[in-house]
Amino acid sequence: MVDYVIKTNNLSKIYFKNKVVNSVNMHVERGKIYGLLGKNGAGKTTTMCMLLNLTYPSEGEIFLFGKNPKKHSNEIYPKIGSIIETPGFYENLTAYENLEIIAKLRGDYNPFNISSVLEMVNLSQAKSKKFKDFSLGMKQRLGIAAAIMHSPELLILDEPINGLDPFGIKEIRALLKRLSHEFGITILISSHILSEIENLADVIGFMDNGVLIEEMSRDELFNRLDKFVEFEVSDIDLAVNIFKELELRENIDFTVNGNIIRLYSHLNMRDKFNAIFVKAGIDVKKVNLCEENLEEFFTRFVSNN
CATH class of the missing domain: 3.40.50.300 (P-loop containing nucleotide triphosphate hydrolases)
Incomplete structure (x- = not known):
């Protein structure tokens, strides 16, 4: 359970x-x-x-x-x-003094506990430094210490x-x-x-x-991220026409952005597509097997729900 x-x-x-x-x-x-x-x-x-x-x-x-x-x-x-x-x-109290007040208000004041948590959040060297002189990251770490x-x-x-x-x-x-x-x-x-x-x-x-x-x-998320192949090509119009001609025979899922084509299906055929582009006189500058990041997944996921 x-x-x-x-x-x-x-x-x-x-x-x-x-x-x-x-x-x-x-x-x-x-x-x-x-x-x-x-x-x-x-x-x-x-x-x-x-x-x-x-x-x-x-x-x-x-x-x-x-x-x-x-x-x-x-x-x-x-x-x-x-x-x-x-x-x-x-603002005008040190890290140690601030934690000391919080501990006393809680009724569980223990000097050892204060020193321990300051060391845990990597603030032991700054325990005598006033809060107003802390960086934002130090302030957040002191908040976690409290x-x-x-x-x-x-x-x-x-x-x-x-x-x-x-x-x-x-x-x-x-x-x-x-x-x-x-x-x-x-x-x-x-x-x-x-x-x-x-x-x-x-x-x-x-x-x-x-x-x-x-x-x-996290593992489930990674399994659900879209995988795709990016082709960066010299002649995007010709490359798109080739995909459209191939799509008459096969259902090819692709998008275009600038001189980059993203291929979302037939990923195992990327070598074949690359050879077709080269044979047609297209200079293929890059071929990358990619995975969408969490931001792209989140946008797609929320828009579909």
């Missing part, structure tokens, strides 16, 4: 007669990184806020660690760490890589993978940055207009 840390049944949220989250059935397995992927306004943040009891569902049910949070909130929510929107800290300081089993992160430069994104990605793989923390992360979810998540939930369209594993 699959152990789901998060499970929802027809979870919905209505604001002023507008259903911003519509009958979401989510399944987040223990120990996995689940990427909730969707454009801005898709309903990701509202869904997370309902999971964290920051806003109440209009319809549906939530189960966290197999239990109803309405009946077991005191047991459930101490097991969860979260970042919703930008983490808030005191969220994991009480050793949660589940981490819910809303757009933690938003606005980061490539180096900052790489740091957060490495940190989240470590938290999952080494410490067994289940992570639910939302993002509109498709490539980053592709590199990070074990399972991806595709959300659009408040609807969770589908959940799929």
